[in-house]
Amino acid sequence: MEIIEVLGYVGSLFIGIVLGIIGGGGSILTVPILVYALTLNPVVATAYSLFVVGATSLVGAVKNMMKGLVDIKTAIIFAIPAFIAVYLTRAYLIPAIPDQLFELGNLMVTKNLAIMLFFAVIMLLSSVSMIRNKNKESRPDERITYNYPLIVVEGFVVGVVTGIVGAGGGFLIIPALVLLAKLPMKKAVATSLLIIAVKSLIGFLGDIQNLDIDWVFLLIFTAISVLGIFIGIRLNSFIDGKKLKKLFGWFVLIMGVYIIYRELSA
Incomplete structure (x- = not known):
């Protein structure tokens, strides 16, 4: 096993640790680790990422459900519009995209290049969300209300984004739950994990019919990530999650810029 491959498995542990400490964000690293450290095709990497993100989020969601959060x-x-959108995206939209899209000067824009560039943009948006960390907290006595049309639209959009890039989309879901459903921040974070788990795992079903899944590798990678969540939850008692979230946001920003540079200079 090469050093870069070992780093890939270490990265899977790091994904879980970050999820355990700050409740989100770690999944945004899954695709870069699978593509650059473990040399998977971006389409396969986004599919595997859905399973890893879904399984690890499910662990956190069950823990939060036991606490009534x-x-x-x-x-x-x-979740309903989100998992419909992510399933349709993985089952039909991604396979329908041609391998070569268009030529831009001397650059041939392929499906893999487009997916990685779009993923990098999502990383940049996610990093800004983590660095700013200005989600408005609702009052404890504020009644939960539902803006159904906007929640459905937001769910569908998040589902499509998740289907394309294979990330959880917590940075889009949490503000929507706070602003559109008036959930307190703790409940929004806890509820987002359940939404992420459901839509990611159902979206992965759309890939089973199109891809040959290496279940041994995928289950090992996922198990390491889940182990990381339990480590992160334990560390959460000793580490300031808000400060770490901002620091991690800067790391994600650098990674997003690196992906754009690497893909365009290849």
Whole structure:
């Protein structure tokens, strides 16, 4: 096993640790680790990422449900359009995209290049969200209300984005739950994990019919990530999650810029 491959598995542990400490963000590293450290094709990497993200988020969601932090009704309202969108994206949209899209000067824009560049843009947006960290907290006595049309639209958009890049989309989901459903921040974070788990795992079903899945590798990678979540949850008692989230945001920003540079200079 080469050093870069070992680093890939170490990266899977890091994904879980970050998820355990700050409740999100770690999944944004899954695709770069799978593509650059473990040399998987971007289409396969985004598919595997859905499974890893879904399984690890499910662990966190179950833990939060036991604490009574998950708003089931809100999760259902948001998750239904999200998992429909992510399933359709993985089952039909991604396979329908041609391998070569168009030529831009001397640069041939391929499906793999487009996916990685779009993923890098999502990383940049996610990093800004983590660095700013200005989600408005609702008052404890504020009644939970539901803006159904906007929640459905947001759920569908998040589902399409998740289907393309294979990331959880927590940076889009949490603000939507706070602003559109008036959930307190703790409930929004906990509920988002359940939404991420459901839509990611159902989206992965769309890939099973199109890809040959290496289940041994995928289950090992996922198990290491889940182990990382438990480590992160334990470390959460000793580390300031807000400060780490901002620091991690800068790391994701640098990674996003690196991906754009690497893909365009290849």
